[in-house]
Amino acid sequence: MLINTVLMFLRELLPLCILLATLLVWHRVLWRQFALYFALPSLLLLSVVSLKMVWISEQLDGLGLELLYSLFYLSCFILLCVSALKAQYALWTSALAAACLFSISGSNLLLYIWLPTQTENTPADLLLGAALGVGIGASIAVLWYYLLTELKQWRSSSFALLLSLSGARQVMMASALLIQSDWLVAGPQLWQTEQWLSEQSELGFFLQALMGYEATPSLSQVLSYLLCFVVLFWCCSLMERKR
Amino acid sequence: MRSLRRYLVTVLIALFTLISFVAALQSYKQSVSRAEALFDQDLQVLASSLSQQYKADSAQELGLALQVWQQGKLVYRSALAPERTMSDAEGFSEHNFGGKRWRVFRQTPNDVLTVIVAQPLQQRQQLADEVITASIYPVVLSLPLQAVLIWLVVSKALSPIQRFSAQLSSKKANDLSPVELDQVPAELDQMLKTTNQLFARLGDAFEREKRFASDVAHELRTPLSVLQVNLHNASQQWQRSGISDPEGSMLALQSGVERMSALIEQIMLLNRTNPEHFQARTEQLDLAGLCRQVVADWYPQIDNKQQQIELLGLEHLSLKGDAFALRLLVSNLVGNASKYTQTGGTIQLELSATQDKAVLVVQDNGPGIAPQEYSRVFDRFYRVGGDRHQSGTTGSGLGLAIVRDIVILHQGQIRLGPSDFSSGLKVTVELPL
Known part of the structure; x- marks a missing residue:
């Protein structure tokens, strides 16, 4: 169905678009170099993951793909921390962080497009759904870019806060995959906010992409999220102070 | 530094795309939801019709009318169907019965069997309206949102120009x-x-x-x-x-x-x-007192020319102005009057006030100035009749230019006209209080 294609594209593209817009605000002056540093590893990683997806998914008792994605999410977070701490490497480390996220989104989308179940969707549905998803994602990225530019001028710490939320979101995603693969103990469920804000609602969708909103998070997810948020925020604060 | 054009184009395109696409998705979801309700209703109608066929009491009398004819004999009809045939024409047609207009479909699969199904046109229209309205609503509702966002974005983009304009005008x-x-x-x-x-x-x-x-x-x-x-x-x-x-x-x-x-x-x-x-140093001062001082300053020359000078009107007139400049203004007017008025002539100063301005009139019974010269005498170095003025007095041609500058400085007005005497010049100066 059309709506499924739109949601699939949005779920994969929105976090990437938000992260890219945030990083472009950061590297506004050197955006061409940033784009280059982002494009090359993105294409490389995407090609490798897509071409070897079957082989990867068969590794580690069939958990290869989940663990690789977790690794990408964690790498994304670590690279963001490094780029905040080391100004001289900031451009390429942050571009690489975005490339990690791109390789996950890209390979998921390619998988979705080439899945055998796609025979149920007409090419027109797929095309229209993809156009709607990409259009909404790109529009949110543009608006997010300008909003963040204004916020940064108004209060510089707002940028650090939003980048930290975005970084912690990647850890949230990694922890969810690790729990799913039984590599991390979930612990008790801390709260249930599904009835107030569903992850499937528009706002829930946006918050999930922006800060990894989870309606039913477990203890280990919340702890890792908070820890990583504090670490990245501290790194960003150090960066602001150095400036 | 960013480009206004790029900002407006990208943000407006992003806004339009986002709102239009979200509205389209909402329309899609609403339409699917309505269509599902419609299909559910069809299921209910079918169940209702079958219930009647087996003589069971149907709780709902739903919209479809159904007739089955076998070799020209009516073997089944639903509650809403009449006893006569609903349509003689194969395929789709429209007919009236039961006080309604119906859309009828007649099918004859073989020589013996004819099935006729009819649905009220009003019901069809209503269902179609529901689906279409559901798809239009999000688009219509998004328009005010688009308008507000466009207003905000354009105002934001043009704010540097407004700030620039405000700084210039202030x-x-x-x-x-x-x-x-x-x-x-x-x-x-x-x-x-x-x-x-x-x-x-x-x-x-x-x-x-x-x-x-x-x-x-x-x-x-x-x-x-x-x-x-x-x-x-x-x-x-x-x-x-x-x-x-x-x-x-x-x-x-x-x-x-x-x-x-x-x-x-x-x-x-x-x-x-x-x-x-x-750089004017404005202060509250008494214009009448200032005029008296100027008359006292000029009195030796006036007396020397045996001229008469009188100060009429208000004895006190308080206004805000620069004391040095206003004294110079009155002095130049009185000096000009004395210089260009013949021996034994008369000079008159009159002070009055309206609600918001002080009025000083200085007039004499000298030779005066031709009306066509009124606008030119305020030009710098301009002297009526050139250097060979008929009065024979020396002058710089700057006196009235200075007077005009002082009046402008105080945001007042100055007018020249014929004197109330039989001849001469009348200068009226209005200054805001």
């Missing part, structure tokens, strides 16, 4: 300091630079002009004073030595030097009272 006449703006967009950058360069050049030019006129006048004043003293001494020596001056060369020379001294004084005063340079 500038005082003598403020030539550069305009400073934060986050200047690319389109405004050149305009701002050019404006500031213009201000800088204008400021330099004013400063040069001010300094030049002032320096020249100042430099000339000292040698002229020396010249005056030497002329006076030479004149005394001539008298003591008994040198006669039948052609009056010495007097002409003294008169010329005096005129030049007066001219230089006037140039310096003009320079001082120029609205572009003058």
